[in-house]
Amino acid sequence: MAIQKISESVYMGMCLKIGTPQQVAARRDIVDIVEMLESKEILNGPITVMLSGSHREGMRLSGSDVDIMRWPNNHRVIWDFSQCQFYNTQEHAMILCDSSESPPGFTLLWLPLERANSTVASACVRMNGMLYISSSKYREVTCSIIFSDSTPHGPCSSGSYCSVEYDHAYCFVSDFWPPSASSWIDRCHAWPPPHVVNDIIRNGCHFVAIGHKSGNHTDNEWRISFSRAEYKLVYSMNHTQFLTYGLLKLFLKEIINKGLRDGDKLLCSYHMKTAVFWAIQQNALPHWHPKNFLVGFWVCFKLLLKWVYEGNCPNFFIPENNMFLNNIYGEAQMTLFTQLYILYEKGIALLLHSPSINSYIINVLCNPRLTICTDEHTLISEVELDMDIFNEMFSNASTGSVDLRICRKYLHAVEQSIGLPLTQYHNVMLRKLTATILQRTAFMLHNLYTNTGSNKQLYIVEKMACHMLKIAARFGCVSDMLYIAMYYYKTFRYREALSVIDITKVKLEQPYLMHRSHVDRERYIEAVGGQSLSTKMRQAVAQDIKLYNEIFYINEIIPEQQSSTQNNEPFLIIPPLVLLYMLECLCSRHVNTLRAQIALDDLQVLAHHDQGQLVLAHLKDISWEILGICQQIAGNLQAALYSYQQSLRQDPYHNKIQTATRQRIQDLHL
Template identity: 80%
Template sequence: MATRKISESVYMGMCLKIGTAQQLASRRDIMDIVEMLQSKEMLNIQFTLMLSGSRREGFRLRGSDLDYMRFPNDHRGIWDFSQCQFYNTQEHALILCDSSESPPGFTLLWLPFERTSHTVMSACVRMNGMLYISSSKYREVTCSLSIPGSSPHGPCGSGTIHGVEFDHAHCFVSDFWPPCASTWIDRCHSWPPSHVVNDIIRNGCHFVAIGHKLGNHTDNEWRISFSQAEYKLVCSINHTQFLIYGLLKLFLKEIINEGLRDEDKLLCSYHMKTAVFWAIQQNALPHWHPKNLLAGFWVCFKLLLKWVYEGNCSNFFIPENNMFLNNIYGDAQKTLFTRLYRLYEKGIALLLHSPSISSYIINVLCNPRLTICTIEYTLISEVERDMDIFHEVFGNDSTGPPDLRICTKYLHAVERSIGLPLTQYHIVMLQKLTATVLQGIVFILHNLYTNTGLNKQLYIVDKLACHMLKITARFGCVSDMFYIAVYYYKTFRYKEALSVIDITKVRLAQPYMMYERHVDRERYTEAVGGQTLSTKMRQAVAQDIIFNNGIFYINEIMPEQQSSKQNNCLLLSIPPLVLLYMLEFLCSRHVDTMRAQRALDDLQILVHHDQGQLIHVLCRDISWEILGICQQITGNLQAALYSYQQSLRQYPFNRIQTATRQRIQDLHL
């Protein structure tokens, strides 16, 4: 009875830590619609960028990297020449996979027709008179293509944007299932279901640029990646199984690897995922539900212990590929086994060493009569669920570089998606992306036609711009209204801009307004509880204003955008109230000087005294900067100097320090 209660309590804790089934569904749906809109079918672009790893699976654990796979759409891997018939060789460069001399799970990539791009050609080597793509050379060539300033990390180029670590693996894709993994199909009797198996096989595999350390062609071999297949498998498991996978990841991070140097961390989360897959397929537990979550965890832990003892962790798709061969052998293997066996001897009490889990075990031990509720809908409130969803929506609200052609393709992609069966999460993500695309088009067009001197064209563009911005205000979030005010200011319509600012100010002041994680939960529920996500976003949700650094919006902060762009930052994030007071100040200077002073006073109070409620802590750099700019405009140079100095003391999230230092220099104090 106690074990069952502890299992239920840990299940509840894992739902709070990792997410309920509904939260996972929303995260995956939002990513699905983003990937669909960015797919080659929708945008007809040269490369596909695909989120992979734990974040794609639905995890949102603190400190996790963002893992991306990037592959060219005009190259395709094939396993024999008969598959050539499915491609037009004028459109696709074909790569023949040659696994004859490679360890299981690895292959050489041969270019039989020697037709490829300049980038790929620069990474080729000749072996036995034939042209092969070298994995090591390809890593060198592509390392810094996705993230400027990135450095090599395994098969990836790694870098940091906005404080988040990214791993980009440049790879190739095959539309065909590899013959070396054909036995996996025959193993799938009870799990996964046949429709999942068929979907996985239809989507083929990828080739990641890293060879086997013990192979004959280490520098030239490629690893066969089943990342997409693994994602589909993770989506097919039930929520208890997913939480066991999450518990194993926490167990690895907080207990097994705690206190170890990076080079001593022999197990990784991929081994944990593999253990879950094998345990499910081998029917190691008759039923996977909240009451036996700990039993499921223990089954997987024992499987890991067995693998370490034997020195063999079989890849789920290609069992002949022993994933321990590279690093878990000899003394390292013995040390790891000893460490794991000591944990095993503690029994389930070993989880008391996990900061994330221990309290849920202790609660039951201290209060055996405690009633545990595992009904997910009661674990997390509607407000918490909405916060999670809008955080996902805004975090994925990006359309890449400011390119009119790409923006137009996005709109066509949105139009084609409308007839598809869409969930509420798909719809709200589509709405926000559409608003962002339209805003981008407006400012790109304005910047293109402003200096042409053609009044008729400018008039047409202006009418179109105003219309598009009003559309975005109807289905974007509350702070999307600001783009109308910015456009009016940019086109010298100060009274119209102030009118929009007044309306937006009233809406932002509503007691139910949600900004980041700050909201009056009771008022929010009273105002929009039970409404659709679209209605909630339009009426009760604000976000930071995002300026794409490839488009100039306001002349006064152009140096900040240039600085941010030069420092490899694609976007500038400004808190809504900071931009509101700045725009009110800038517009009022032309029509009402007293109102301009009041706006500046309000901005100063906000920036000086906010405790993270209205200005996100990461946006303090730009907030102090904007206050300094406004103070400098009024001639208060000492106050401006203080504000710029404060901006430099903040975390450099927007990377505007170059502009800040130049502004300080220009004060001539």
């Protein structure tokens, strides 16, 4: 009975750390709808991008990196020449797998027609008179394509962006399931269900740029990747199975690999995922539920221990591929087995070594009569759930570099999706993405026609742009009204801008407003509790404003956008109240100088005295910068100098505007 209660307690703790079923479903739906809109069929771009790894699976663990796969749409990998019939070979470069000399799970990629884009061509080598794509060369030529400061890490380019660690894998795709993984199809009797199996097979596989260390062609081989299949398998798990995978990841990080350097870590999270896959498919535990949560963990741990003892970790899709072959053998294998067996002898008490989990075990041991509730609706409040969903939405609401043609395709895709069976998370994310696209379209249209169009064209464009921004404000959140105010300021309609600012200010000052993690919970529930996510977003949620650096919104912050662009940042992020006071100050200078000074005073109070509630630490640089700009425009150069200096003292990792700040200081001529 005690182990059952401890299981439920640890399950509850994992829900709080990793997510309840509702949180995980929302995260997955949000990512899926973004990917659907950006699919190659809709945008028809040269590259397809896919989020993979634990972030895609719906897991949010601190310190986890974001895994992204990218592949060219005009190249396709085939397994035999008969598959050429499904492609227009004038549009697609055919790549043929040659696995004859490669270990299981790896292959050479041969270009039989010797035709490829320039990036692929530069990574080719000749072997036996034929042209092959070298994995090591491909890693070299793609490493710095997205971020110049990326470094190689396995098959990926790694680095940090906006304080988040990333792994970008530049790969190739095959629309066909690998013949070497055909046995996996035959094994799928009970799990995953047939519709998942069919979906996985229909979507083929990928090839990532790393060879087998013991192969004959290490530098040129490619590893077959099942990343898409894996996230679909994780989606098909029940929540207990999903949290078991999460617990194994914590077990690995906080106990097995604790204190080890990266080069000394023999086990990785992929081994943990593989153990869960095999345990579920082999029906090692007939029923996975919170009451036997730790039993499921123990089943997977014993399987892992068996693999280490035998020196064989079979890949879930191609069991002949022993994933321990390269590094877990000999003395290293015996040392690892000894370490794991010592943990095994401790029993479930080994989890007391995990700082994330131990309190949930101790609570039950110290209070055996403790009542444990695993109902997700009581684990987190409506406010906490909403906060998680909206923060997840806003972090995924950014679109890549776009032009008007792409914007039109996005909007057409949104229109097509209206008739689809969408969840509430799909719907609210679609609304936010639509608002983002309309805002970008409006400013791009204006910038395009300001200097090139006739007065009549400009009038039509401005009318269209205003209409788009008003629709965006109805689709988006409270702070989206500031885009209308910016547009009115940009087009010299200062009184109209101030009218919008007045309305927005009232909304932003409501006591129930949710901005990131800042919210008065009771008042939020009183105002919008129980209503739809779309209603909540429109009436009670604000977000920081993203200004895409490829679009100039207002002249006063063009230098900051240029500085940000030079440092590989795609947008500036500005707290909504900071932008509101700036616009109020700029507009009022033309109609009411007293109001301009009041707005400047409000901005100054916000910059000097906010304790991280309205202006987060990583946005203090742009907030001081904007205060300095307004002070400089008002003629107070000494105050502007102080504000610019304060901007330089802030953590620059997000907006990266230091170049502009230093230039502004230099231009003050004090």
